[in-house]
Amino acid sequence: xxxxxxxxxxLILLSFLLLTCTKTHQKSTxxxxxxxxxxxxxxxxxxxxxxxxxxxxxxxxxxLAGHDWDxxxxxxxxxxxxxxxxxxxxxxxSVSIKLRDDVYWSDGKKVSSDDVVYSFxxxxxxxxxxxxxxxxxxxxxxxxxxxxxxxSFEKINDLELKIKFKPQSVPSVFDFDMPILPKHIFExxxxxxxxxxxxxxxxxxxxxxxxxxxxxxxxxxLVKNENSFLIKENSVKEIYFKIVPDYNSLLNQxxxxxxxxxxxxxxxxxxxxxxxxxxQISSRKGRSYDYVGLNNIDPNEFQKSGKLSPNQYFGxxxxxxxxxxxxxxxxxxxxxxxxxxxxxxxPISPIFKSEIDKxxxxxxxxxxxxxxxxxxxxWTDTNGDGIIEKNGKKFALTLNVPSGNPxxxxxxxxxxxxxxxxxxxxxxxxxxxxxxxxxxxxxxFDIWIAGWGVPIPLDLKPYWHSNPSIGGANIVSYTNKNLxxxxxxxxxxxxxxxxxxLLKQFQKIIADEQPVxxxxxxxxxxxxxxxxxxLQINPLGSVxxxxxxxxE
Amino acid sequence: MNNSWFxxxxxxxxxxxxxxxxISIIFILLRISPGDPxxxxxxxxxxxxxxxxxxxxxxxxxxxxxxxxNFIKNLLSGELGFSYNFRQPVSSVIGTALPFTLLFSxxxxxxxxxxxxxxxxxxxxxxxxxxDKCLEKLSLGIYSVPTMLIGLMLLYIFSMKLxxxxxxxxxxxxxxxFSFFEKMIDIIWHMTLPLITLSLPGTLxxxxxxxxxxxxxxxxxxxLFLIANGxxxxxxxxxxxxxxxxxxxxxxxxxxxxxLLGGALITETIFGLPGMxxxxxxxxxxxxxxxxxxxxxxxxxxxxxxxFIADIIKINLNKRLKAEIL
Numbered sequence: 001x002x003x004x005x006x007x008x009x010x011l012i013l014l015s016f017l018l019l020t021c022t023k024t025h026q027k028s029t030x031x032x033x034x035x036x037x038x039x040x041x042x043x044x045x046x047x048x049x050x051x052x053x054x055x056x057x058x059x060x061x062x063x064l065a066g067h068d069w070d071x072x073x074x075x076x077x078x079x080x081x082x083x084x085x086x087x088x089x090x091x092x093x094s095v096s097i098k099l100r101d102d103v104y105w106s107d108g109k110k111v112s113s114d115d116v117v118y119s120f121x122x123x124x125x126x127x128x129x130x131x132x133x134x135x136x137x138x139x140x141x142x143x144x145x146x147x148x149x150x151x152s153f154e155k156i157n158d159l160e161l162k163i164k165f166k167p168q169s170v171p172s173v174f175d176f177d178m179p180i181l182p183k184h185i186f187e188x189x190x191x192x193x194x195x196x197x198x199x200x201x202x203x204x205x206x207x208x209x210x211x212x213x214x215x216x217x218x219x220x221x222l223v224k225n226e227n228s229f230l231i232k233e234n235s236v237k238e239i240y241f242k243i244v245p246d247y248n249s250l251l252n253q254x255x256x257x258x259x260x261x262x263x264x265x266x267x268x269x270x271x272x273x274x275x276x277x278x279x280q281i282s283s284r285k286g287r288s289y290d291y292v293g294l295n296n297i298d299p300n301e302f303q304k305s306g307k308l309s310p311n312q313y314f315g316x317x318x319x320x321x322x323x324x325x326x327x328x329x330x331x332x333x334x335x336x337x338x339x340x341x342x343x344x345x346x347p348i349s350p351i352f353k354s355e356i357d358k359x360x361x362x363x364x365x366x367x368x369x370x371x372x373x374x375x376x377x378x379w380t381d382t383n384g385d386g387i388i389e390k391n392g393k394k395f396a397l398t399l400n401v402p403s404g405n406p407x408x409x410x411x412x413x414x415x416x417x418x419x420x421x422x423x424x425x426x427x428x429x430x431x432x433x434x435x436x437x438x439x440x441x442x443x444x445f446d447i448w449i450a451g452w453g454v455p456i457p458l459d460l461k462p463y464w465h466s467n468p469s470i471g472g473a474n475i476v477s478y479t480n481k482n483l484x485x486x487x488x489x490x491x492x493x494x495x496x497x498x499x500x501x502l503l504k505q506f507q508k509i510i511a512d513e514q515p516v517x518x519x520x521x522x523x524x525x526x527x528x529x530x531x532x533x534x535l536q537i538n539p540l541g542s543v544x545x546x547x548x549x550x551x552e
Numbered sequence: 553m554n555n556s557w558f559x560x561x562x563x564x565x566x567x568x569x570x571x572x573x574x575i576s577i578i579f580i581l582l583r584i585s586p587g588d589p590x591x592x593x594x595x596x597x598x599x600x601x602x603x604x605x606x607x608x609x610x611x612x613x614x615x616x617x618x619x620x621x622n623f624i625k626n627l628l629s630g631e632l633g634f635s636y637n638f639r640q641p642v643s644s645v646i647g648t649a650l651p652f653t654l655l656f657s658x659x660x661x662x663x664x665x666x667x668x669x670x671x672x673x674x675x676x677x678x679x680x681x682x683x684d685k686c687l688e689k690l691s692l693g694i695y696s697v698p699t700m701l702i703g704l705m706l707l708y709i710f711s712m713k714l715x716x717x718x719x720x721x722x723x724x725x726x727x728x729x730f731s732f733f734e735k736m737i738d739i740i741w742h743m744t745l746p747l748i749t750l751s752l753p754g755t756l757x758x759x760x761x762x763x764x765x766x767x768x769x770x771x772x773x774x775x776l777f778l779i780a781n782g783x784x785x786x787x788x789x790x791x792x793x794x795x796x797x798x799x800x801x802x803x804x805x806x807x808x809x810x811x812l813l814g815g816a817l818i819t820e821t822i823f824g825l826p827g828m829x830x831x832x833x834x835x836x837x838x839x840x841x842x843x844x845x846x847x848x849x850x851x852x853x854x855x856x857x858x859x860f861i862a863d864i865i866k867i868n869l870n871k872r873l874k875a876e877i878l
Contacts, residue, residue: 196634
């Protein structure tokens with residue numbers, strides 16, 4: 001028995017020695033490993049929706065324009081990428097685009113204006129149902145919302161084309177910054193079957209990186225495209241996306257240096273990561289926020305008849321203000337987020353420096369004021385049970401929270417305790433996310449905690465317009481005709497001064513009426529290895545312009 | 553012989569009926585449970601018609617009985633459908649996770665059996681010694697420790713502190729550049745901690761079962777008779793005690809193997825391994841109905857198959873059980 005143990009131990013030792021030898025193969029100086037907690041579904045820009053999918057597919061497929069974040073002005077700037085240059089006509093209703101002459105698909109074919117036109121055709125095709133479907137309102141479109149190619153595009157030659165927009169529309173670079181797709185590859189597939197095509201996992205791109213290997217639920221290996229005009233001699237050779245589903249393992253690996261970049265680090269882990277000499281911690285300032293949803297309409301009536309009748313609790317703006325005043329948001333920000341965020345004033349993020357109204361302040365935590373408003377509105381505790389009533393109806397509700405989000409679970413307890421202090425009784429119901437969001441979108445809740453990410457460029461209409469076909473994300477069914485008018489004016493051609501003035505009016509109305517109780521902007525904490533130079537961490541993301549990364 | 557075949561066919565039929573009932577119940581439970589597979593297509597960034605179109609594409613706008621009929625029809629023609637999430641045939645998606653799960657589970661089971669039988673053999677000859685006492689006291693205790701805790705402790709000690717083993721993945725980043733032998737070593741190196749995590753509780757429970765059976769066997773009259781007749785201890789143990797003690801263990805092994813083949817979710821998640829457990833749970837959370845059905849079907853087949861194999865082995869060890877089992 002002892003002899004066997006000895007033999008086994010020797011074998012193990014030998015194995016480790018051999019393994020140590022194999023380490024000589026490792027070329028860590030040529031590689032950056034990015035940690036992801038979930039695998040991707042697709043690398044096809046038609047269907048890429050999550051942030052990692054967008055990041056990776058945009059490294060493989062180039063767009064006509066790229067974007068930078070101007071931190072000082074708090075705005076996006078654009079620069080030519082696949083396009084060599086673009087020129088707007090005098091009234092900005094058309095743009096002439098000249099493509100670069102040195103860009104090739106990874107199968108050797110040159111990128112041409114046919115690819116550009118074809119890409120927009122696919123993106124807007126109802127049969128394809130891409131993530132961009134239905135957003136081409138500035139183009140000439142057909143009744144099925146697809147772009148009218150004859151009216152919208154004019155091919156001048158293989159490298160030049162003109163895009164014509166509808167009169168009175170307000171087009172911008174964001175109208176044509178979608179990734180360009182290879183026509184000769186995509187057209188081989190039936191458009192209705194593109195969602196399940198092999199292109200989703202075996203892309204032919206023209207970007208600075210190409211897919212080398214994708215092992216499902218394990219890793220995605222990109223290698224630099226030596227022919228790309230973006231790639232320099234010292235660009236990182238391999239970008240390796242490693243899927244690590246368990247957060248603790250991810251943390252362990254970034255500490256050990258097995259992973260070079262990881263996002264969504266929990267605030268409580270920042271201190272221990274900062275103590276690692278090889279790591280630097282950065283924050284992506286608020287593009288996402290949490291809020292307490294206060295249904296402005298009666299959910300039961302809406303479920304029964306689809307009618308928008310005011311909610312008996314939160315249909316009144318004063319009651320919503322009382323709720324906001326009673327929530328100690330700062331305590332959550334300080335105790336759970338450890339200061340990695342900012343108290344909210346309105347849904348316009350502080351990153352949009354030129355667009356926020358600095359005269360507005362976050363709602364103060366003031367129980368006295370909250371109680372006073374509730375009392376004035378007829379909500380009093382007549383029977384001494386600690387719960388306020390009005391016309392025999394108790395202010396007692398279920399606060400719905402999605403499971404698996406520690407911050408929202410924590411804040412639900414704080415909200416419950418805070419509102420109890422003003423006589424509002426909340427029972428917390430934690431629901432599995434797919435059930436929670438299904439019910440939330442169906443407007444089944446009275447009160448809940450959820451969050452939104454804000455789009456860049458700023459787009460407020462889907463979130464706050466009262467028309468359900470425009471404001472699909474206005475879950476609380478907040479209705480204010482003045483606000484609707486402001487939002488409509490904002491989507492027309494207006495001068496910068498008018499826009500600033502309109503945005504000020506928007507923020508004032510929202511701050512006064514509290515359609516929801518805004519909680520806080522949440523910073524995305526990013527841990528990265530100091531060896532990565534030229535890493536840009538800004539509201540546009542952390543994995544962007546990777547072709548500029550250099551390993552020290 | 554004919555009688556045996558009849559009984560065998562009856563058994564096979566009962567398996568088919570069990571599988572049919574299993575997938576039918578899961579199908580109904582999935583569809584009546586709240587949640588929506590097209591939820592992710594409802595977003596301010598997407599046109600509302602995308603979600604509707606997806607409902608139609610996935611045939612979720614059809615009545616439940618039509619969906620069920622289509623599912624059964626496809627299943628009979630060998631089609632498991634398309635995964636909503638992977639946008640690939642379910643069979644291909646399962647095909648990427650199943651080989652790993654098979655290899656991982658079977659290796660773990662072999663380890664569990666080899667170590668537990670070796671320990672029982674060693675301890676039976678040295679009753680009352682330190683190891684015997686330790687294992688007796690600790691086996692059930694350690695078995696009741698959650699796998700997650702075992703995995704995280706092993707990771708902390710052997711990966712973070714001692715840096716002896718990698719913390720996740722099936723192989724190193726440089727795997728494609730390795731020689732065949734290096735690849736083998738690399739996989740063994742990566743699989744050491746996951747295998748210990750997965751095998752430790754099973755090993756101890758197998759040990760516990762086998763040790764109890766061996767102790768009971770030693771108290772039986774025919775063993776006492778053999779001892780009285782001066783048969784060697786080694787012969788008594790290997791020819792009489794062990795075979796008699798194994799039959800109960802084999803039933804437990806059958807169940808354990810079925811569970812293992814269904815996927816070791818916790819171990820797979822902690823160590824980032826691409827197996828059936830992670831695949832199935834993610835499919836449930838995302839309401840990827842076809843993938844859930846495919847995974848349940850495969851797990852069901854494995855549970856039944858491993859039980860069947862366990863029964864066959866039991867019959868081979870003890871012919872008297874044939875009439876009872878078949």
